[in-house]
Amino acid sequence: MAHHATPVRTARLGRTLGPEPRAVSGAVLLLPAGREVSARRPPPLPVTSFPRALGRRLARAGRAEGLAAHVVRYRCRGWNGSEAHLARDADWAVEETVRRYGDVPVCLAGLGMGGRAALHASGHEAVTSVVAIAPWLPEDDVAASPEPVKQLAGRQVLIVHGTDDARTDPELSFRYAERAKKANREVCRFEVHADGHGLRQYREEVGALTADFVLGTLFGTVLSRPLQDALAAPPPLGLRMPLAAGFGKTLRRR
Template structure:
């Protein structure tokens, strides 16, 4: 088994914020993640959109997990993402971090919502299970986007998580993307631009 890799699609001198891109995966798999897999390359346009929206102020990191699966209680990608946040924080102390995750990556992002170094999250078509707890902290801003025609992950569960977090006092925006499926292809530009704008706005604006 290989190790997770933290890559830097966009490096910025003295960044005001960093966005970490989190790709999707499978419920169970110990297979190594490869760069040519759809879940990985699907996130490249999001990295470019964040770079453009950040106007030279936002660096973009991308995490490639060690294995493709969540793997039940092991929650394999969560540990990889926690380590990536530690590496980013060590490299850029005090710089706010945003998370942008799709599918399993969205679940990873939501699981890291309690980390106070994370100021904003964009969870796109996230994989949410009913037993998943709401994790957040004061000052965190969360965007959840889900297509109404998604058959891979549940829009109902995503909305329920957004409502649970809101009921606890979190700042959560839920966006229902009409007619969109899990791959985010029908309205690709909308997914790219709205998630990037949300993250950049909340990362670069105090409070």
């Protein structure tokens, strides 16, 4: 097996997305998608990319509460086996957030391989909650160690996955959520029926669901009824919760 040397680069936090709060009381770190193996530097994210757009939405929704939103810029694109570069960069980003803002609660929100990084890095004591959108998770393999879930204890976890995702297997995120639910009751998973990896058809609904979850878990605002029901329901109900079309339109404007 080829050895993946650690790139001689440093991760960094992108500029604050959306309006900057007067005083930061919490932070959300957006973890972009990556690749299974790659030592290349990630390309610049387009202004219209999903992580940036989601971060701006979260910053607007949480400005009054003091939410700061940043995209994490990885050292390289790849997870790279046991090196787990993206998870290590997520760990660094949480440390940097605490250094910059002090003892504030942090939510890790990742897409694809970034979702896997968010789940792995959730053990940091500053992390209150995790959002994994269409997370890339490895195939089950009895010869290998399963994806860890113990680090999720004490955190609130939201997984969102399109049922027609052809790039990251939604069944694998369901199996992961099943195992995670045994270690931590505060895990829920929403299915976006007939949508693919980019969740383009339901992007507004996914954004509204994520904003509701992030503000509730960081600042104690009341979660919407679907989130409350999903967190309280036993498996498999709370792990196959359908995301309704139009979700968010009836929520109170923040």
